[in-house]
Amino acid sequence: MTRLGTGIGWRPEIADAVERMPGIDWVEAVAENVCPGHLPESLLRLRERGVTVVPHGVSLGLGGADRPDEERLTALAERAEALGSPLVTEHIAFVRAGGPLTATPRLEAGHLLPVPRTRDALDVLCENVRIAQESLPVPLAVENIAALIAWPGEEMTEGQFLYELADRTGVRLLIDVANLHTNHVNRGEDPAKALAELPLEAIAYVHVAGGCARDGVWHDSHAHPVPRPVLDILTDLTSRVAPPGVLLERDENFPEPAELERELDAIREAVQLGARQLGTEQRGTEQQGAAAQEAAGADAAGESEPSAVADATRQRLGLAQAALLSSLVAGTPVPEGFDRVRLGVQARALAAKRADVVAKLAPELPLILGTGYRASFVAYAQGHPMRGGYRQDALDFAERLLLGGQLAEGRARRELRRWWLDRSGPAPRPLSRLGRVGQVGRSLIGR
Numbered sequence: 001m002t003r004l005g006t007g008i009g010w011r012p013e014i015a016d017a018v019e020r021m022p023g024i025d026w027v028e029a030v031a032e033n034v035c036p037g038h039l040p041e042s043l044l045r046l047r048e049r050g051v052t053v054v055p056h057g058v059s060l061g062l063g064g065a066d067r068p069d070e071e072r073l074t075a076l077a078e079r080a081e082a083l084g085s086p087l088v089t090e091h092i093a094f095v096r097a098g099g100p101l102t103a104t105p106r107l108e109a110g111h112l113l114p115v116p117r118t119r120d121a122l123d124v125l126c127e128n129v130r131i132a133q134e135s136l137p138v139p140l141a142v143e144n145i146a147a148l149i150a151w152p153g154e155e156m157t158e159g160q161f162l163y164e165l166a167d168r169t170g171v172r173l174l175i176d177v178a179n180l181h182t183n184h185v186n187r188g189e190d191p192a193k194a195l196a197e198l199p200l201e202a203i204a205y206v207h208v209a210g211g212c213a214r215d216g217v218w219h220d221s222h223a224h225p226v227p228r229p230v231l232d233i234l235t236d237l238t239s240r241v242a243p244p245g246v247l248l249e250r251d252e253n254f255p256e257p258a259e260l261e262r263e264l265d266a267i268r269e270a271v272q273l274g275a276r277q278l279g280t281e282q283r284g285t286e287q288q289g290a291a292a293q294e295a296a297g298a299d300a301a302g303e304s305e306p307s308a309v310a311d312a313t314r315q316r317l318g319l320a321q322a323a324l325l326s327s328l329v330a331g332t333p334v335p336e337g338f339d340r341v342r343l344g345v346q347a348r349a350l351a352a353k354r355a356d357v358v359a360k361l362a363p364e365l366p367l368i369l370g371t372g373y374r375a376s377f378v379a380y381a382q383g384h385p386m387r388g389g390y391r392q393d394a395l396d397f398a399e400r401l402l403l404g405g406q407l408a409e410g411r412a413r414r415e416l417r418r419w420w421l422d423r424s425g426p427a428p429r430p431l432s433r434l435g436r437v438g439q440v441g442r443s444l445i446g447r
Contacts, residue, residue, distance in 0.1 A: 001172070001204065001244050002052075002086040002087065002204075002244060002245075003244050003245070004025060004026045004052060004054075004205055004244050004245025004247075005025030005026060005245055005246075006023060006024065006025055006026075006245070006246055006247075006264060006267070006268060007024060007025055007026040007027055007028060007052075007205075007245060007246070007247040007248070008021070008024055008027060008028075008247060008248045008250075008260065008264065009027065009028050009029075009030075009056075009247060009248065009249045009250060009251070010027035010028065010029045010042070010043065010046075010053070011030075011250070011251065011254075012033075012040070012042075013252075013254050014250070014254050014257070014260070015040065015042035016042070017257035017260065018042070018046075019042060019045060019046060020257070021257065021260070021261060021264070022261075023264070023268075024051065024264075025051065025052070025245075026051055026052035026053070026054065026245060026247070027043075027046060027051060027052075027053055027054070028053075028054045028055075028056045028089075028247055028249075029043060029053055029054070029055055029056065029083070030055075030056055030057075030058060031055035031056055031057040031058070031075070031076055031079045031088070032057065032058060032059055032075075034055065034079055034082075034083070036078045036079055036081070036082035037082075039082060039083070043083070047083070047084065052085070052086065053083040053084070053085060054083075054085050054086070054087060054088065054089060055076065055079040055080055055083055055085055055088050055089075056088075056089045056090075057072075057076050057088065057089065057090040057091075058090075058091065058095075058112070059072060059095060060072050060073070060076065060090045060091075060095075060132070061093065061094050061095040061096055062090055062091070062092065062093070062125060062128045062129055062132060062142065063091075063092050063093045063094045063114075063115035063121065063124075063125050063128070064094035064095065064096060064097065064128075064318075064321065065094070065097065065101055065102070065124060065314045065315070065317040065318030065321055066099065066101055066314070066318070067127075067128060067131055068128050068131050068132050068135075070135070073131075073132060073135040073136070074135070076088055076090075076136065077135060077136050077137055080136065080137055080138050081137055085138060086138060086139075087138050087139045087140065087141055087172070087204060088136055088138055088139075088140055088141075089140070089141045089142065089143060089174045089204070090132070090140065090141075090142055090143070091112050091142065091143045091145050092115055092125065092142050092143065092144060092145060092162075092165070093112035093113055093114065093115060093145045094109070094113050094115060094321050094325075095108065095109050095110075095111070095112060095113065096108045096109060096325075097109075097318060097321040097322040097324075097325040097326075098318070098322040098325070098326075099318075101314060101315055101318045102315060102318040102319050102322050104319075104322045104326075105326075105385075107322065107325045107326060107329055107330065107385050107386075108329075108385065108386045108389075109325055109328070109329065109350060110329075110350060110353055110354050110357070110386060110390075111349070111350050111353055112145045113147075113321075113324070113325070113328075114145060114147040114149065114150075114151065116151035116153070116154055116317075116320065117151070117154040117155060117156040117157070117158065117160075117161045118151075118153065118154060118155050118156075119155060120313050120316055120317050121317055122156070122161060122164060122165065123309050123313055124309050124313060124314055124317050125165060126165060126168045126169050127308070127309045129142065129165070129169045129171050130169055133169070133170075133171065139172055139204075140171055140172065141171065141172035141173060141174045141204035141205070142165070142171055142172075142173065142174060143173075143174035143175075143176055143179075143207065144158065144162060144173075144174075144175060144176055144179050144180070145176070145179055146176070146178070146179040146182035146183060146186075146211075146220035147182070147183055147186065147187065148186055148217050148219075148342060148345055148346045148349065149338065149339065149342050149343060149346050150187050150339070150342075151337075151338075152336070152337025152338060153337065157189070157193065157194065157197060158183065158189060158194050158197075159193060159194040159195070159196065159197025159198050160197055162194075162197075162198055162199070163197055163198060163199050166199045166202040167199065171202070172202050172203070172204035173198070173199070173202045173203050173204060174203075174204055174205055174206070174207060175198065175203055175205075175206050175207070175237065175243075176206070176207035176208075176209070177191070177206060177207065177208055177230055177233040177234045177237060178207060178208060178209040178210070178211060178220055178226070178230045178249075179207070179220060180194055180195075180233050181211075181218070181227075181229050181230045181233055182211060182218050182219075182220045184229075185213075185217070185218035186217050186218055191233045191236065192236055195233075195236055195237055195240060196240075200240055200241035201241070203241060203243050203244070204244060204245070205243055205244055205245035205246065205247060206234065206237065206243045206245065206246045206247070207247055207249055208226055208230060208231075208234055208246060208247065208248050208249065208267050209222045209226065209230070209248070209249040209250070210222065210223070210224035210225045210226045210227060210230070210250075211224055211227070212224045215345045215348070216345070217342070217345055219349065222249050222250055222251035222252065223250070223251060223252045223253035224253070225255075225259075225263065226248070226263055226266065226267070231266060231267070231270040232270075234246070234267065234270045234271065234274065235270045235271075235273045235274040235277075236274065237274065238270070238271045238273075238274025238275055238278065239273075239274040239275075239277035239278055240274075240278070241278070242275060242278065246267055246271055248260070248263055248264055248267060252356075320335070323335045324338070326385075327343060327347075328343065328346055328347045328350055329347070329350060329381070329382075329385040329386075330383065330384075330385050331382060331383045347382055348378065348382070350381070351377070351378040351381035351382050352374075352378055354377070354381045354386070354390070354393060355373075355374050355377040355378055355381065357390050358377065358390055358393055358394045358397065359373065359374075361390050361391060361394060362391075362394040364419055365377075365394060365397070365398065365416075365419075368412055368415045368416050368419065369407075369412060369416070370412070376397075376401065376406065377397055380397050380400055380401075381397075384396065384397075384400065395420065395423060395424050398416055398419065398420040399420060399424070401416060402416060402417055402420060
């Protein structure tokens with residue numbers, strides 16, 4: 001397995017700082033924000049210095065009911081080849097639902113949503129991962145995600161689910177210790193138990209990130225310092241295995257470079273603390289791993305050839321995911337068994353994330369609407385799903401304000417109408433007057 005070392009998430013806003021940071025062995029770039037034919041000069045310079053670049057995909061939706069989209073797989077493969085990467089990564093999540101499989105409207109989440117830990121979902125995920133593996137020129141690793149909500153009727157723990165996924169497909173794992181912390185706070189799941197159940201030999205690398213408490217839950221924001229509990233989980237992990245790489249993620253609210261360097265130093269210290277314990281802990285870890293394999297299901301170990309997932313299985317999963325996503329982005333009734341309060345928090349989080357991305361792609365909108373932009377967009381988003389990506393979302397939001405009467409006559413309304421007309425005609429201008437937005441500071445689908 002490729003040894004990576006200590007890395008940081010490469011983002012355009014901190015590109016210069018990353019190039020100057022000492023001790024950076026590798027970086028990770030959001031795959032959807034990189035154009036293979038026009039790689040950022042910063043990434044090219046890093047590669048010339050021997051710094052490994054790994055593309056991190058966010059839009060494939062391997063945990064969705066549909067088979068992976070061929071165009072998205074091709075795009076991910078092209079980025080891996082253009083960057084000379086030793087592997088690519090994606091998420092164990094679904095990001096869209098509905099469509100022909102379920103005869104329901106196609107919906108986009110704009111965010112990574114958790115997959116139910118059920119046999120149906122695992123079967124679909126395993127087949128989707130195999131399809132992706134066959135399409136990619138380098139090994140694939142998949143990441144556990146943070147969740148605000150829990151599915152009713154789950155049949156496995158997170159550790160068992162990940163163990164069986166790796167056992168059945170051979171896929172590598174990207175373990176995000178910040179996400180383990182998030183799931184501990186929000187869902188009461190024990191990070192140590194999850195680590196004990198993981199196939200440690202399958203770990204490709206580790207993510208570390210910060211978050212914040214809001215609305216009674218922990219949000220994996222990637223916009224705050226790494227808290228001590230996350231570093232403690234990292235130490236626990238590195239006391240069990242020496243991961244090939246550890247990476248700091250930061251997607252917005254970027255601090256001064258010196259602060260990022262201090263966070264990297266704290267990560268190195270947490271890794272070293274765990275490494276000093278590794279020798280005495282290793283025998284127990286091997287026993288725990290053997291127990292986890294048995295708990296994950298001995299029936300899977302006997303499978304010599306993977307069998308195709310029945311369309312009925314995909315349809316059952318698809319209907320469940322479509323019902324959940326519709327309640328989050330279209331205001332339909334909450335599916336049975338879900339926590340209504342927690343789904344309300346998730347719906348607001350999705351709407352806020354859409355507002356943030358639209359503000360980056362169309363910075364004129366916050367300028368025109370002022371402090372009222374965010375509240376107006378969140379109110380709009382909670383009842384109006386995206387229908388064509390974030391650029392279309394910006395136009396739809398502006399049109400709704402103009403037609404719905406929420407915006408009184410005056411300067412703001414005149415400027416918004418002019419902006420909308422400029423960009424929705426037969427030959428629309430670029431979405432942003434401030435220049436083409438070729439690189440968005442964070443992925444269009446947050447983690």
